[in-house]
Amino acid sequence: MEPEVLGFSVPTESNKTLFVWNITAELLEGDIYRSLLNVFTPFGVLYSLKLLPNAGGSEPGYYAVIKYFSSRSASRAQEACDRKTLFQDAPLKVRVCNNQKGFQYKSLALNSNKCQDLANYYLGFNGWCKRIIALHNISGLDELEDEGAEQEPKKLKYLCVLEVTLPTHDICSRGVGVAEEELEKQNDPMEFLMKSGKLQKYAVQKAMSDAFQKILLVVFDNGKVAVEYVPSNDGAVDCLSEEELQGLIQVNDFSWTETNLDGEEEDLADLTFYENTMSDVM
Template sequence: MALAAGPEVLRFRVPAGRGTALLVWGLEAGPGVEHSVFSAFSEFGLVYSVRIHRNAGVAGPGYYALVKFYSARDASRAQRVCNRQSLFQKSPLKVCICTRQKVFQQQVLALRSYKCKELANYYLGFNGWSSRVVTLQNISGFDLENEELGGLPQRQCLKYLCMVEVTLPHHGICSKGLGVAEAYVENSQDPLEFVTKTGNVQKLAAEKALSGAFQKILLIVLENGKVAVAYESAQEESIDSLSDEELRRLIQVNDLSLEQLNLEDEEESLSDFSFDDEHL
């Protein structure tokens, strides 16, 4: 599938655009096959994921892989070079481009924080960005159900709100994101376990805030490989222009939806895609 010339815009979201995924047929069973596929296709660009599946019964023994890139340009180049090549096994592989992903098209899935870091490091360099925690607030309460019954609460809700700032010094961009995480703990729980769970909730809130900050940053990859950066915020009143002290005074606890931050771990299968079979 030929791609139109010009810059390619990448967002810090789970890649779901046209032409970013490849179907690799003809994999031979063996230890480390997923690692072999990942290593071979990583030569062409940053790979988001590799999923290995066993062939359906009617297709005979063997495996196939779904390889998802962040960049459709990288995926197209990998398909052209790797199709009908043996690569890491004796028999040649068949590689085609998935032209349309049939599911998850209505939802925009944010990348998790470690994937955001991976994408930023690849295109901006390890010194091309930095992050810091602006504020981390305990917004915990007690279990409302027990309170309404008039008894003593049996468990406590640990809930933390975090704000993280991401800075791209070479591009003059500063973006802030909010994250909320919560967990319930029994009041009779061991104090050490309570401290551990508190730390885990704080860490998760910070990770969600970092992901939120990256959502407003666009990577524009030019044909020559150079990368430009743009800022895009959908918020009516951006928090990015406020000082740290103004942000701390402004933050109020609202019913923030967490579903949008927890939708990344989908399972992919062959039935989720359609394919460009021109080269098969």
């Protein structure tokens, strides 16, 4: 079987998604969710697990949509769990979804937490490390270029340049992230401190996600993993020395537009309560 190539992006392929139904209401909803996690996580790292009540008019119960990063994980889970009584008296029904065929979805970058989950699973907790190269307050730098423009509310902005290293594979990948927010009270030191801490954290998270976007995992059927590094179209961040990067940031000669990742938000507001608690349960 050919190896499977996994990127650090939101999985959209239908063969990575399981539909699970015939879930009875014997247990509490939270217990059902944890039971599903215990059953399906051994087959591979999950991107998401949604537990939903049956439609009105149906018997009381639930169905679940489970999304893996790997199609092999989804296939193995389906074969092992379909028509089995796993945590309830009635057997579960498990199928690989196929309702997305024929549609093309834009690939979105994973947020930093899920990047770490994927890296830990396939590379091991000691198989990678991160290092912050630069973390700067760049507030007002872009305003210098538009002195004649209409004055807007003052913004607090931080930029981070971060390096992800895979020592075993001799790979280093740099990422850039920018986070900004308006200051409601420009002379309030408490607001400045609180928002500075939050924005520094977000900038680091975005830079980590950006660094992982250049890494591909090649997973073989025997479980072995190879890694490929795919540089971005503009490889300036990776080619410049740390001193050169610091200098470009200080003189405002760095391309902020390249740091706007089109990807998954760090704060996944659209997830249900049980999805948000997945990392805690695991």
